[in-house]
Amino acid sequence: MIALLARDLRLAIRAGGGFGLGLAFFLILATLVPLGVGPDATLLRPIGPGILWLGALLACLLSLDRIFALDLEDGSLDLLATAPIPLEGVATIKALTHWITTGLPLTVAAPALSLLLFLPTSALPWLVVSLLIGTPALSWLGTFGAALTVGLKRGSLLLSLLVLPLYIPTLVFGAEVVRRGGDGLSVATPLALLAAITLGCVAVLPFATAAALRINLR
Template sequence: MLALLQRDLRLALRAGGGFGLGLAFFLILATLVPLAVGPQPDLLAPIAPGILWLGALLACLLSLDRLWALDAEDGSLDLLATAPVPLEGAASVKALAHWVTTGLPLTLIAAPLSLLLFLPGQALPWLALSLAIGTPALSWIGTFGAALTVGLKRGSLLLSLLVLPLYIPTLVFGAEVVRRGAEGLDASTPLALMGGVTLGCVALLPFATAAALRVNLR
C-alpha cells in the first residue's frame, strides 16, 4: 500500500497530474474576482466564502480525468485488479494521493489568497479547517467518478456532469462554515455535517469505485 501511494504521488507530480494546474487555477480565480467585481471590501467580503470554496472545488475537478486513465493506458489497472492488494484499497490510496497533491496544497494556500477577497481575519481558521475536512470528500468522490468514466473517450465532460452534483453538499456546508466564522456565529453544525459527508465518502466510495472498475475491466 505504501509503495502504491508513493507511485501515485510521483505520477501526480508529473505531467498529467494537475498538481500545479489546480494551484494556478485557484490563484487566477482569487485574482480575477476582485478585478471583475471591483476591489471593494463591502462587495467582496460577503461572497468570499462561496468564491473560495467554489475555486477549491473546481481546482480539484481539473485533475480527475487522469486519475485512472494513466493506469488504463499503460496496463497498470489490469495489474492492480489482480494484485494481492484489494482494489478497494487501491482506490483509497488513489484518492489519498489526489488529496495530498491537490486538496492539501489548496488548504494551505487558501488563507493567503483569501486576503485578496477581503475575508475577515476571524474566518481564516474556519476556512482552513473547513477545507481540511471537506476536500477529502472531493477527492474520494472524484476518484469514484473517474472510475466510472475510465474507459470512455472524451469522458472529461461526462465526469464533470457526474461529479459536480455530488460535490454540492460539501460546497454548501463548507461555504456556510466560513460564512458563519466571518460573522462570528457558531459554525459547529455545518462543520459536523460536512465531516459526516467526508466520513461517509471515505467509508463507502472505495467499494463503489472498485465495483465500477471491475465493470469497466470486463
C-alpha cells in the same frame, strides 16, 4: 499500499496534472473575481467564502480524469486489478493521492489568497479547517466518478456532469462554515454535516469505486 502511494505521488508530480495546475487555477480565480466585481471590500467579503470554496471545488475537478487514465494507458490498471491488494485499497490510495497533490496544497494556499477577497481575519482558521475536512470528500467523490468513466471517449466531460452535483452539499456546508466563522456565529452544525459527508465518502466510496472498476475492466 505504501509503495503504491509513493508511486502514485511520483507520477502525479511528474505528470503535472495535480499540484501545479490546481494551485494555478485557484490563484487565477481568486485574482479575476476582484478584477471583475471590483475591489470593493463590502461587496467581496460576503461572497468570499463561496468564491474560495468554488475555486477549490473546480481546482479539484481539473485533474480527476487523470486518476485512472495513466494507469489504463500503460496497462497498470489491469495489473492492479489482479494484484494482492484489493481494488478497494487501490481506490483509497488513488483518492488519497489526489487529495495530497490537490486538496492539501489548496488548503495551505487558501489563507493567502483569501486576502484578495477581503475575508475577515476571524474567518481564516475556519477556512483552513473547512477545507481540511471537506476537500477529502471532493477527492473521494472524484475518484468514484473517474472509475465510472474510465476508458470512455470524452469521459472528462461526462465526469464533470456526474461529479459536480455530488459536490454541491460539500460546497454549501464548507462555505457556510467560513461564513459563520467570519461573522462570529456558531459553526457546529455545518461543520458536523461537512465532517459527516467526508466520513461517509471515505467509508463507502472505495467499495463503489472498486465495483465500477471491475465492471469497466471486464
